[in-house]
Amino acid sequence: xxxxxxxxxxxxxxxxxxxxxxxxxxxxxxxxxxxxxxxxxxxxxxxxxxxxxxxxxxxxxxxxxxxxxxxxxxxxxxxxxxxxxxxxxxxxxxxxxxxxxxxxxxxxxxxxxxxxx
Numbered sequence: 001x002x003x004x005x006x007x008x009x010x011x012x013x014x015x016x017x018x019x020x021x022x023x024x025x026x027x028x029x030x031x032x033x034x035x036x037x038x039x040x041x042x043x044x045x046x047x048x049x050x051x052x053x054x055x056x057x058x059x060x061x062x063x064x065x066x067x068x069x070x071x072x073x074x075x076x077x078x079x080x081x082x083x084x085x086x087x088x089x090x091x092x093x094x095x096x097x098x099x100x101x102x103x104x105x106x107x108x109x110x111x112x113x114x115x116x117x
Contacts, residue, residue: 019072028069035062056092063088 020028039058042051067084068074 019075020069025069028065032062032065035065056095060088060092 019025035058039055042055047054063084067081071084073081073084
């Protein structure tokens with residue numbers, strides 16, 4: 001056997017140990033399905049003032065789980081984790097800015113632009 005074949009086999013073995021087992025991925029998928037069911041439940045049940053904060057928290061948790069396990073960031077350099085975290089924070093800040101700006105653009109009469117008042 002030549003050295004190129006041996007190094008390729010070692011590379012494949014090293015890459016194979018880079019993630020979870022099949023059962024591990026199934027557990028992560030089930031957890032994501034449960035979290036998604038909780039998110040969908042906010043549409044059917046009134047969660048009151050905690051609805052938006054809980055959806056944002058669930059979004060961040062699901063984002064972290066997906067990028068950690070399915071994108072293998074848990075097993076890679078921390079630099080990639082910080083890059084994804086920066087993107088998540090930026091997206092949440094843009095969402096918050098958009099949400100708060102709607103107060104300033106609201107019609108003071110309470111009428112919608114499409115409604116006849």
